[in-house]
Amino acid sequence: xxxxxxxxxxxxxxxxxxxxxxxxxxxxxxxxxxxxxxxxxxxxxxxxxxxxxxxxxxxxxxxxxxxxxxxxxxxxxxxxxxxxxxxxxxxxxxxxxxxxxxxxxxxxxxxxxxxxxxxxxxxxxxxxxxxxxxxxxxxxxxxxxxxxxxxxxxxxxxxxxxxxxxxxxx
Amino acid sequence: xxxxxxxxxxxxxxxxxxxxxxxxxxxxxxxxxxxxxxxxxxxxxxxxxxxxxxxxxxxxxxxxxxxxxxxxxxxxxxxxxxxxxxxxxxxxxxxxxxxxxxxxxxxxxxxxxxxxxxxxxxxx
Numbered sequence: 001x002x003x004x005x006x007x008x009x010x011x012x013x014x015x016x017x018x019x020x021x022x023x024x025x026x027x028x029x030x031x032x033x034x035x036x037x038x039x040x041x042x043x044x045x046x047x048x049x050x051x052x053x054x055x056x057x058x059x060x061x062x063x064x065x066x067x068x069x070x071x072x073x074x075x076x077x078x079x080x081x082x083x084x085x086x087x088x089x090x091x092x093x094x095x096x097x098x099x100x101x102x103x104x105x106x107x108x109x110x111x112x113x114x115x116x117x118x119x120x121x122x123x124x125x126x127x128x129x130x131x132x133x134x135x136x137x138x139x140x141x142x143x144x145x146x147x148x149x150x151x152x153x154x155x156x157x158x159x160x161x162x163x164x165x166x167x168x169x170x
Numbered sequence: 171x172x173x174x175x176x177x178x179x180x181x182x183x184x185x186x187x188x189x190x191x192x193x194x195x196x197x198x199x200x201x202x203x204x205x206x207x208x209x210x211x212x213x214x215x216x217x218x219x220x221x222x223x224x225x226x227x228x229x230x231x232x233x234x235x236x237x238x239x240x241x242x243x244x245x246x247x248x249x250x251x252x253x254x255x256x257x258x259x260x261x262x263x264x265x266x267x268x269x270x271x272x273x274x275x276x277x278x279x280x281x282x283x284x285x286x287x288x289x290x291x292x293x294x
Contacts, residue, residue: 093213134262
């Protein structure tokens, strides 16, 4: 009974268990009783095992459809930025002189929630010329390949998009 | 029409291979660990994504395409996380960088430096 009470966010628990179980059923070759029991058991067990890390008190897992649509648009933008960054690195690496001027930039993010901060830090890694080295609270340490990239990273337009996703939530 | 489609798939596959090649070249050519991570993180992500996209057009069947999409999603989410882990560990341990490296702080002055970060985390 004490173990069951230790899960604080039942809605988030259900969502993550359903995602894990559906992934299992996608991968399993056929629906046999053993497969079904193992899949559902593993999904619930794993979610329960990691629940202290997944569900922090005071940060319930809440999202609505508008946020999901905006997140998909954000990911499409991110895909385009990944193409740009690949071309950028290819140009730097394949040019004979290698025009790099590396450096570290410490910047502060406007985002408030942990999940959006992590997503934004990972998007910085996949953008032209910058990777996130450290994330501590609202401070991001970014390594930039060129000086122009270092200047552009502090007010990158994707941060406003991410903030918009965060604000349109419940 | 079929020829154009096949040329398009070839283009995707070869550009994916090109980006993976560029990532490897960058790993050899660039001067220090942090700049090398730029090459591996970005080029490998893009190259793997393009190769998987080319494969998605070739396999028949819905389930296979969904499996490849899941593969791509895993690679695209794990790659920046691992880059971040390697970079964070290297930075806190004090891996040396190119002497011309500059430091810029958008909010504090002077730069808070390495002691300010979570040094105890990596020594555990």
